[in-house]
Structure formats: C-alpha cells, structure tokens
Amino acid sequence: MNYSLHRKLFLNVLIPLVVVSGDFSEALATGKVLHEGWFKVLSGGSHAGYLVQRYDFDSNKKQYTSVYFLRTSALGGDIIESLEAKADEKFNPISFKFSTASQKETKIIDALMTKGNELKITQVINGKKETLSRKVNKGTFLSTFLIYLVMRNGGLKVGNNYRYSAIAEEDATLHDGEAFISATQKIDERDTFRILNNFKGTKFISSVSPTGEVVSTRAPVESIETVQVGSIEDAVGAVPFAEKSIKALFGSLPVANPAFSLKTSPKTTPADQQEPAPSVSATPTPTKSP
Numbered sequence: 001m002n003y004s005l006h007r008k009l010f011l012n013v014l015i016p017l018v019v020v021s022g023d024f025s026e027a028l029a030t031g032k033v034l035h036e037g038w039f040k041v042l043s044g045g046s047h048a049g050y051l052v053q054r055y056d057f058d059s060n061k062k063q064y065t066s067v068y069f070l071r072t073s074a075l076g077g078d079i080i081e082s083l084e085a086k087a088d089e090k091f092n093p094i095s096f097k098f099s100t101a102s103q104k105e106t107k108i109i110d111a112l113m114t115k116g117n118e119l120k121i122t123q124v125i126n127g128k129k130e131t132l133s134r135k136v137n138k139g140t141f142l143s144t145f146l147i148y149l150v151m152r153n154g155g156l157k158v159g160n161n162y163r164y165s166a167i168a169e170e171d172a173t174l175h176d177g178e179a180f181i182s183a184t185q186k187i188d189e190r191d192t193f194r195i196l197n198n199f200k201g202t203k204f205i206s207s208v209s210p211t212g213e214v215v216s217t218r219a220p221v222e223s224i225e226t227v228q229v230g231s232i233e234d235a236v237g238a239v240p241f242a243e244k245s246i247k248a249l250f251g252s253l254p255v256a257n258p259a260f261s262l263k264t265s266p267k268t269t270p271a272d273q274q275e276p277a278p279s280v281s282a283t284p285t286p287t288k289s290p
Contacts, residue, residue: 032056035213036254038235041076042225048076050235051226052246054254062089066144069246073239077102080242082249083144083169091141091148093119098169111172121172140165140174143199147212156181156193156210168200175200187215215260230258 034055041049049072056065063086070081085096093113100107109123119134141149143166154160162179177199185192185207192207192215204219217226229235235256247253 037213037228037260038232038254038256039214039226040229040235040237041070041072042227043075044223045225046075047237047239048072049079049239050237052235052250052254054250063087063094064089064091064145064148066142067250068144069242069249071239071242080245082245084249085142085144085169087142087145091145093136093140093142093167096142096144096167096169098172100170109169109172111167111169119167119172123172134172134174136167136174137165140167142167142169143177144169146177146179147208150179151212156208156212158183158193166199190215228260229256230260231256 034057036054037052039051039053040047041051043049049070051068051070053066053068055067057063058065066083066085066087068083070079072079079100079102081098081100083096083098086094088094095112096109097111098107098109105126107123107125109121111119111121113119113136117136117138119136120131121133122129122131124130141164146162146164146166149164150156150162153162158181160181163176164178165174165176167173168175178197180196180198181193182196183194185194187207190209192209195206195208197204197206202219203221204217204224206217207215209215214226214228216228218224232253243253
C-alpha cells in the first residue's frame with residue numbers, strides 16, 4: 001500500500017489548528033497564520049525525526065494553505081517528505097504538491113482540481129512521468145484539512161463519529177475514513193480529546209486540545225509516536241536540520257510554541273478499544289455512539 005510517513009504519523013484529524021471562535025474569526029479577517037508548530041518523531045521510543053507544519057488563510061484570495069516538511073533519520077527510514085495544499089474558503093480542493101524521497105523511492109505529485117470536479121494529476125515516480133485524472137464527488141476534500149470539517153460539524157465531543165471521503169495527497173487517491181472521539185484525558189494538566197483514526201486501513205490515536213491543537217499522536221502497531229515540542233532544537237535533535245529546504249518551502253522558518261513541552265506520555269484507555277458508532281453519511285457529519 002502506498003502510504004506516506006506523515007500519514008502514518010498524523011493521519012488527517014491530527015492537524016494542529018487554532019479554531020476557537022474568537023481567534024479563528026480574527027485569523028480569517030486578517031489573513032494571518034492560523035497555526036504552526038514543531039513535532040518530534042519517535043520510533044520505539046527513540047528520536048527518529050522531526051516534522052514542522054503551518055496552516056494559514058489568505059483573506060484576499062479566500063484560500064487555506066497547509067504546508068509541512070518531514071525529515072527522519074535512518075531509524076525512521078531516512079525519509080524527506082513535504083506537502084503544500086490549497087483549498088477554498090469552503091474547503092473545496094484547489095491544488096496540492098506532494099513529494100517524498102528515500103532510498104526506495106522518489107515521488108512528486110502535482111494535482112489541480114478543475115471546475116468539472118476532475119482532479120488532474122501529474123506524477124513522477126523514480127523518474128517515470130505519468131499524467132492521469134480522477135473524478136471527485138462533491139463534498140470530497142483534501143485529507144490535510146479534515147480537522148476544519150470536524151470543528152465545523154459539531155466540534156470535539158466525546159461519542160461523535162465522523163465518516164467522510166477525502167483525497168490522500170501521497171497518492172492522489174480517494175478513500176473513506178473515520179474519526180471517533182472516544183474520551184477526554186488530562187496530559188500535563190492539559191485537557192485533551194482522544195481520537196481514534198481510521199483511514200486507508202491504518203488505525204491510530206491522537207490527543208488533541210479543545211481548540212484542535214495536537215498534543216501527541218500514537219500508532220501502537222507501528223510503535224510510532226509524535227509529540228509537539230516547545231523548541232526547534234527539541235524537535236530536530238541529532239537529525240540533519242534541513243533549514244534551507246524548510247525556508248524555501250515555507251518562505252520563512254516556522255516558529256515553535258514554547259508552551260508545548262509534553263512530560264507525560266498519553267496512556268491507552270479502554271475507550272480507545274471501542275468500535276465507533278456507525279454514521280449515516282459519508283460526509284463529516286457527527287453521530288453519537290449508543
């Protein structure tokens with residue numbers, strides 16, 4: 001299965017985002033950055049890489065942009081990966097560019113959505129270029145923006161289950177997914193929601209603040225974890241720091257939020273093992289568990 005490391009680490013609902021009503025409305029009005037942050041990647045408990053992410057809204061163009069850069073050491077597969085995705089003010093897809101490079105594969109995907117809801121794709125895999133197109137149903141969105149849909153359709157409430165159809169940017173394919181809000185938990189005095197995620201056959205858990213900011217993510221089967229940290233140095237560690245590439249992608253070096261310094265690892269709870277309640281819709285509409 002074609003699966004990016006970022007997908008394994010974050011899936012969709014894990015995206016950090018300031019969506020508390022006052023801050024979010026102000027951000028949309030001024031066009032400022034909605035959120036940016038740095039994450040440490042752990043594999044089997046050992047530091048294996050870093051990820052930096054930014055979301056912003058252009059009030060003139062009325063477009064959202066999601067950008068991330070991921071770098072891992074040999075322990076994490078020695079991968080370099082990035083994404084720049086754009087959506088309109090209603091989160092209809094506009095375009096995205098995904099790239100990944102490792103010893104096994106190099107890939108670049110450029111995709112553009114047409115007015116006829118057709119995704120025009122140009123991809124280059126290990127030097128071989130291919131062009132193709134896929135019809136996209138109305139209501140389908142880029143997976144990187146899922147948290148916006150969750151927050152706009154009932155918000156973060158225990159028992160809510162979101163079923164949806166989204167485009168997986170790492171291979172430009174369409175898939176159904178689920179995000180089930182299973183419980184609340186305090187982590188380092190922070191109130192968090194525990195979310196069980198299922199997309200493209202991979203399941204894992206995220207801890208998210210009431211305003212949608214990611215505290216941590218865990219994929220128990222793969223033994224992979226991410227933690228938002230309070231400094232660039234904590235995120236990067238001994239992994240090569242691709243400062244020039246990051247500045248070229250983002251336009252500037254994103255800042256870390258010093259308030260994020262996770263001391264306590266989230267623990268699995270019985271609620272994490274619950275099966276999500278069935279949803280009546282494939283769009284991100286919340287349903288309550290029985």
